[in-house]
Amino acid sequence: MSQKKSHHHGNLRAALVDAGLALVRDGGPDALSIRKVAAAANVSHAAPAHHFPTLAHLRTAVIAEGYRRFRAFMEEAIAQAPDTAHDRALGACFGYLRFARAYPGLFDLMFGTHAHDHEDAELCAASDESYAVLARVSAPFAGNDPADTELAIWSLVHGFASLAVGGQKMLADQETAEAFFTRLFARLDLVETAPATPRPAPEI
The missing domain is CATH 1.10.10 (Arc Repressor Mutant, subunit A)
Known part of the structure; x- marks a missing residue:
């Protein structure tokens, strides 16, 4: 011992x-x-x-680290994207999808219903920083209502990621899934406007 x-x-x-x-x-x-x-x-x-x-304390710390890795995946994909507002936003989405594919169990834990401390300072900071990536890439398209653009992009990529890690056969291959997502993303018909100030992260 x-x-x-x-x-x-x-x-x-x-x-x-x-x-x-x-x-x-x-x-x-x-x-x-x-x-x-x-x-x-x-x-x-x-x-x-x-x-x-307690287990909830441990779970909270694991989720906080999950958000840090989540952010790193998005930032890495943005850095690899062509330097246009559309491609940076698409790159962030690719990072989102790649994280979900690399860490399906962690993705489930982060966005699921398992008990943890939603008010934990470390977790809130990590979550806010990851959401700030989405807000940043959405800002050029936000116009007068940033919430609309952020929610449209977030809903699309999160739903798609959930399907991809949930066993949908048509999305099993990463290259095929990303090509499929690119076509769906184009349907958002985002129009670049004057840059807007990214909003604080909503409570999840």
């Missing part, structure tokens, strides 16, 4: 979150448990309590 307790990876909290991410990746949201992350981090089952008194 003493050998297990001594192995804290230098940062026990980060090790537990990483273990939680791996469990969710391999087994979906219901695979997450404090005992399992403790075992994966090679510590006693009581060791996580200092950082995560």
